[in-house]
Amino acid sequence: MEASLYFLQQVINGLTIGSTYALIAIGYTMVYGIIGMINFAHGEIYMISTYVVFIVIAGLSMLGIDSTVFLMAAALLVAVIVASAHAFAVERVAYRPVRGSKRLIALISAIGMSIFLQNYILLAQGSRDKAIASLIPGGWQFGGDGFAVNLSYMQVIIFAVTLLSMTVLALFISRSRLGRACRACSQDRGMANLLGINTDLIISMTFVIGAALAAVAGLLLGMYYGVVNPYIGFLAGLKAFTAAVLGGIGSIPGAVLGGLILGVAEALTGAYLSTEYNDVVSFGLLILILLFRPWGILGKPEVEKI
Amino acid sequence: MADTPLLSVRELSMRFGGLLAVDRVSMDVAPCEVVSIIGPNGAGKTTVFNCISGFYRPTGGEVIFEGKPMHRLPGFKIARAGMVRTFQNVRLFKEMTVIENLLVAQHMQAERNLLKGLFLTRGFRRREAELMDRAAHWLERVGLIEFANREAGNLAYGQQRRLEIARCMVTQPKLLMLDEPAAGLNPNETRDLDRLIVQLKEEEGITVLLIEHDMSLVMGISDRIYVVNQGQPLANGTPEQVRRNPEVIKAYLGEE
Numbered sequence: 001m002e003a004s005l006y007f008l009q010q011v012i013n014g015l016t017i018g019s020t021y022a023l024i025a026i027g028y029t030m031v032y033g034i035i036g037m038i039n040f041a042h043g044e045i046y047m048i049s050t051y052v053v054f055i056v057i058a059g060l061s062m063l064g065i066d067s068t069v070f071l072m073a074a075a076l077l078v079a080v081i082v083a084s085a086h087a088f089a090v091e092r093v094a095y096r097p098v099r100g101s102k103r104l105i106a107l108i109s110a111i112g113m114s115i116f117l118q119n120y121i122l123l124a125q126g127s128r129d130k131a132i133a134s135l136i137p138g139g140w141q142f143g144g145d146g147f148a149v150n151l152s153y154m155q156v157i158i159f160a161v162t163l164l165s166m167t168v169l170a171l172f173i174s175r176s177r178l179g180r181a182c183r184a185c186s187q188d189r190g191m192a193n194l195l196g197i198n199t200d201l202i203i204s205m206t207f208v209i210g211a212a213l214a215a216v217a218g219l220l221l222g223m224y225y226g227v228v229n230p231y232i233g234f235l236a237g238l239k240a241f242t243a244a245v246l247g248g249i250g251s252i253p254g255a256v257l258g259g260l261i262l263g264v265a266e267a268l269t270g271a272y273l274s275t276e277y278n279d280v281v282s283f284g285l286l287i288l289i290l291l292f293r294p295w296g297i298l299g300k301p302e303v304e305k306i
Numbered sequence: 307m308a309d310t311p312l313l314s315v316r317e318l319s320m321r322f323g324g325l326l327a328v329d330r331v332s333m334d335v336a337p338c339e340v341v342s343i344i345g346p347n348g349a350g351k352t353t354v355f356n357c358i359s360g361f362y363r364p365t366g367g368e369v370i371f372e373g374k375p376m377h378r379l380p381g382f383k384i385a386r387a388g389m390v391r392t393f394q395n396v397r398l399f400k401e402m403t404v405i406e407n408l409l410v411a412q413h414m415q416a417e418r419n420l421l422k423g424l425f426l427t428r429g430f431r432r433r434e435a436e437l438m439d440r441a442a443h444w445l446e447r448v449g450l451i452e453f454a455n456r457e458a459g460n461l462a463y464g465q466q467r468r469l470e471i472a473r474c475m476v477t478q479p480k481l482l483m484l485d486e487p488a489a490g491l492n493p494n495e496t497r498d499l500d501r502l503i504v505q506l507k508e509e510e511g512i513t514v515l516l517i518e519h520d521m522s523l524v525m526g527i528s529d530r531i532y533v534v535n536q537g538q539p540l541a542n543g544t545p546e547q548v549r550r551n552p553e554v555i556k557a558y559l560g561e562e
Contacts, residue, residue, distance in 0.1 A: 177413060184399045184410045191397040194359055195411045196385035196477060 002146040009149045010271040011264055016155045016224070018263020019162035023217035024240035025247070025255035026169065027087075027210025033186040033250040034206050037095065037103065040110040043237015044117035045087050045211050049079040049218030050228040051125060054132045061133060068135045072219065079215040086117070087211030088204055096200070114237070122230045129229045132222045158220045165216050166256060169209070173252065182206065186250070235279075242286040248299020257297060312337045312372060312513050313358070313389070313481055319366030320353050327353045329537040330367065335481070335515055340507055342516040342528040344548075346557060350537040351517045352394065355485050358515075359391045360384040371481070390474040391483035396466045400459030404450060404469060407458050408441035411473045437476075444472040448502070464495040471502065481513045482506065488520045496523060503527055525549065533557070 024046050031039045056075040065071060094113045098105045139152030173179040184192040185202045193199045221236070222228055243262045247254025262282055269281040295301045311334035320328040328350045335341045343351045357364040360381035369377040376384050399407050445451040448468040453461060458469060467487060474482055484503075488496045500523055506512040518524045524531065525545045533540040533548060535557040541548055548554055 177409075180402075180406060180410045181413045183402060184413075187399045187401055188397050190361065190381075191393070191399075192410070193381040194361060194385055194391060195413070195473070196382050196390075197410070197413050198380075198382050200380075 005143045005147045005149050006271070009147075010267045012149070012151060012155065014264030014267030015260060016158050016263070017266065018243075018260040019158060020217045020221050020224075020259075021236075021240050021243045021262055022256040022259025023162060023165060023213045023220075024236060025243040025259045026213050026252060027207075028241050028244040029247070029249055029252060029255040030206050030210050032244070033252075034182070034189070034203055035095075035099065037106045038110065038241065039090075039095075039207075039210075040107070040237065040241075041090055041094075041113035041117055042087075042210060042214060043233035043235075043240065044114050044121075045083050045090075045233070046214040046218050046221075046236050046240075047228070047230065047233025048086055048117065048121060049083040049211075049215035050132075050222040050232065051121060051130075052079040052082045052215075053219050053222045054130050054228050057133055057135070071135060072223075076216065076219050079218055080212045083211040083215035083218070084208040087207040087214075090117075091204060091207045096203075114234075118230055118233065125230065127230060129227045132226050132228060134226050135223060154224050158224060161216060161220060165213060169213070169252070172209075178202070178205065239282060242282055245286060245296055246289050248296025251296070251298045254296055254298035261297075310373075311335055312339075313515070314370040315354075315358065315367070316370065317367040318354065318357055318364050318369065318377075320350075320357050320362060321365045327537050328357065328364075328534075331532075331534060331537075331539050332367075333532050333539075333542070335513060337480075337513055338507060338511055339529045340503065340514045340516065340527050342518055342524045342531045343534060344518065344521075344524060344531060345534040345540070348536075349534045351534055352485055353537075354534065355391060355483055355515075355517060359389060359483060361391075385477065385479075388478075388480035389483065390477050390479045390481075392467075392470045392474060392485055392487060394486045394489060396463070396470060398458040398466055398469060398473070400457070402458060403455050404445065404458050404461070405438075405441055405454040407469060407473050408444060408476045409437055411476050412437045412440065440476050440478075444475050447475075448472045464491055467491065467495075467499075468502075475506070475510075475512075479512065481515060483515045485517045486519060487516070488518055488523050496520060499523070500527055 024042065027042045027045070028039060031037065031042070053075040056078050057071050060071055060074060090113050094109045095106060098109050136153045136157065139150055139155070141148045141150055143149040173182060181192065181197050181202055182205070184197060185199050189199050239262060240259070243258035244255045245258070246261060247256065247258030262285065265281055265285060266278045269277050289296060313335040315331060315333045317330045317332055318328055319326065319330055331354055333341070343354060345351050353362070356362040357377070358369050360376070360379060364377050367377070368375060371387055371389060374387065376387065376389070399410065402410065442451065442454070445454055448471060450465060450469055450472065453465065458466065461469060471484070471487070488499055491499060503514055504527055507514060516524070516528070528545055530542065531545055531548045532542040533554050540557055541551045541554050543551070
């Protein structure tokens with residue numbers, strides 16, 4: 001009984017982290033789906049939005065505002081706007097000019113952008129950890145005598161917000177005109193363009209959607225961990241990238257599934273082995289999937305046509 | 307030839323590094339004409355198409371459509387101006403349904419104000435219904451209405467080709483450019499295609515520019531034919547004139 005409650009606790013923790021990985025992973029997978037490049041600067045967009053969350057919450061609190069709902073809403077709104085603006089600018093400046101050239105060039109440009117963004121925050125904000133006020137303390141406890149399972153309110157909020165964001169995204173992609181155009185572009189960009197779809201606009205929109213979801217993750221993880229520094233984007237980006245590859249890069253449901261699996265795998269490793277092995281397990285998973293199923297769990301293998 | 311051409315191509319050239327794939331090709335297409343481009347394999351016919359439709363940016367010359375220069379515009383603006391095309395190979399959005407393929411092609415006619423789509427205003431719904439009606443109309447025309455909700459990639463080859471033409475037509479083009487539409491079709495399907503093109507011209511007033519190897523199709527439906535060989539214009543005229551032209555015969559059959 002105690003053992004299974006302990007296990008349940010790890011699964012809850014894993015799903016919490018995993019759902020935020022999924023939010024970030026969607027940005028990778030959508031961009032890959034539409035222009036076939038890995039946007040390695042995406043993790044930095046998440047990091048920047050976490051800073052925005054920190055600044056907005058700290059600033060408004062100083063002004064004497066203490067309504068949690070208002071603080072969160074304001075932080076989210078500003079973070080989404082700032083993250084979207086950054087992603088839009090990054091695509092315009094660093095990716096669009098090299099879009100026609102070889103894949104490697106776009107990749108190097110992305111890595112350069114990632115280094116640039118990290119250092120630009122480092123200069124502006126310093127390298128020390130900043131603490132984000134914990135706005136939503138407490139939670140529920142249930143379970144037996146030996147071990148009680150903790151489900152914090154913040155975790156519930158993370159699940160709820162993630163679920164809501166995914167639902168909105170799924171409806172947008174499957175039902176709306178822009179979503180339809182987005183799918184058409186990811187299947188055949190050249191043809192979509194010749195049918196009158198402004199593909200550059202659709203690509204910009206894809207970057208903006210990815211950034212907005214990363215900003216949601218920035219708010220949630222920022223409040224969950226309560227700390228931000230300029231380096232968090234690197235690891236979060238790699239983890240989300242792993243999640244995207246695990247699920248099948250280019251597939252949105254795949255990114256979600258990959259994020260959840262990765263989160264749970266990490267939580268279980270931390271609980272039963274040692275938290276020091278977390279990254280070993282996640283990147284070990286990445287290597288295994290690349291070796292044995294490079295198209296991921298829900299992706300489709302690319303068929304070479306002769 | 308009518309006095310004002312719908313499409314006027316002037317000295318069009320396309321160079322890929324050291325290779326001059328298209329060398330000063332000129333042509334005029336009048337409204338409501340069916341004009342074919344023929345030539346041996348590798349003559350540069352498809353490259354001409356690619357330059358006209360904005361898939362490539364030509365390295366020289368001009369493309370004038372309804373009096374407006376097109377050769378510097380991106381493909382989507384050329385499509386919005388009223389020129390749409392198909393490719394030699396089928397390029398449907400294979401993972402979307404048949405009806406979605408036709409709806410997405412009408413994206414350009416959808417509301418300019420993107421935000422309107424987010425709120426289900428009456429105007430938005432009316433437009434959406436219009437798009438749906440037009441899509442259904444063309445599915446009926448090409449005989450695919452019962453497959454509306456099928457994934458496009460699951461259709462038979464001949465059906466996919468017809469769907470491509472329908473997808474062009476829902477954009478309400480003035481000029482339809484077909485690159486080897488009969489390739490891979492059986493004789494029956496080719497006959498249907500022949501009839502469809504004639505109907506488009508006669509009933510819809512569509513101008514058609516065609517690349518085709520099936521000579522019976524070309525000779526049967528073309529008002530005029532342009533012949534290109536090794537990137538250069540070789541001859542043009544009515545099917546009868548082209549058929550008798552010794553240069554054309556030489557290019558096709560080789561010299562002894």
